[in-house]
Amino acid sequence: MPPKTTQNPPPRTRVGERIDRMLALLEQQVPMTRRVVHAGDTVYQASDPLTCLYIIHSGLFKTVNLSPDGREQVAGLHFKGDWLGFDGIAENQFACDAIAMDTGEVWAVRYDALLAACTTIPQLLAGFHMAMSRQIGRDRDTMLALCTLPADARVADFLRYWADSMEQRGLRTDQITLRMTRAEIGNYLGMKLETVSRALSRLERDQVIGFTEKGRRDVHIPNVRALSDFVQRSLAHAA
């Protein structure tokens, strides 16, 4: 039996509380429509006109960026409390596809209604800006990882980010289900699926992660710190 770091009910977290406050604020102050989605459903598509932004109430989403010449990339992963659609504000139409990777619920908020509400509710405006800012910060960190980490470490860092996101939201982090194929992970991390597979195998061999019973899609993470340590070791070893 693998070691458990925690099996307690979700603890209240600072991030979790912030998210809940924001959701409650929206619910009370801004008209919105709830929408239940299932794996594969698109929330919006590139070139759709922007009328709504979407905030994730539950579930897991990806945004897929694609260039005129047909290259495409998973540009971001989004969890409860994240917004979808910031990319569309500049041109008044979306620049990515936003796709559900799992059953979940998004709240659609008309952008004009949101702005109207923001003029009278400062916390709403502040929360909105913080969300955009956080998105920018995350993208920057992703770029940093892409540019400075070798493949193995990039995969480890990816898992660490996933686990951190779960933890911040009060969800269990010791066992996560990757709802992405190796090819998708590779696309996100800028490497080929075989490289992802090898990296995961090495992480397993080093006891940093484990796989649960049948199938190798659920990842067992006994200790999130071990992932960070693995990244650091990769860097130290290179130097």
Next chain:
Amino acid sequence: MPPKTTQNPPPRTRVGERIDRMLALLEQQVPMTRRVVHAGDTVYQASDPLTCLYIIHSGLFKTVNLSPDGREQVAGLHFKGDWLGFDGIAENQFACDAIAMDTGEVWAVRYDALLAACTTIPQLLAGFHMAMSRQIGRDRDTMLALCTLPADARVADFLRYWADSMEQRGLRTDQITLRMTRAEIGNYLGMKLETVSRALSRLERDQVIGFTEKGRRDVHIPNVRALSDFVQRSLAHAA
């Protein structure tokens, strides 16, 4: 004598007009302080508390992201009309260093004053959000290039972006001065300085760019389209 695509005075451009309108709006409606900077000056540093955002009135700036373990990366390049400091809104303190690469001027606007003005001037709020959104879109495009383009194409795409940015602002695009060393370019693009140097040499050999007289820091771009074409050829050749 190299061919000239244009030697006209800067044409009015749509982007240029948008930028000028935004600058004028700020000037009229929001208290701000102008600050002249020179190459190497820092506009703000990571972990500084955020009180102001900065909009670029002239000059060229970079933002440098750094991780706790000491890795660092040039995360963005910023021209006239771009804002600096979005990264700091989430945590109320900056997450990057913002550094001038040239003589220029930034306008510092207190964030609280900006928000206050935004509540009464909808165009200001709209412009502000568009700027953040544009930043997100750019970061996404950068990630796409990092993940899908080989080194040569990445350098070509970098130059294309630079030239496009100049053109959008009504500046001449046939000859640009890279105020970055090869090492800095490489850091930004996720490759080593030697690789950048080789890529530039190949672009020169293929007549896609030229170098002006002495020194190889000024790049001559007779035709921006040729850079895009080079990128496409790299992709086609790979497939």
Next chain:
DNA sequence: CGGCTGGTTGAGGCATCTCAAACGCAGTGG
């Protein structure tokens, strides 16, 4: 002049990609 910084170029090594084979699992239809 001599030292320094930044750039170019070559040779060899290594990380990642490519190509290929085989496996496990789920779904389907006999």
Next chain:
DNA sequence: CCACTGCGTTTGAGATGCCTCAACCAGCCG
């Protein structure tokens, strides 16, 4: 129940693009 197929994964072997290391060059400044 058992082929049989299809998709996602793993693993190996060889190719290659980029990195590393090193030499050399050009401009700049004290």
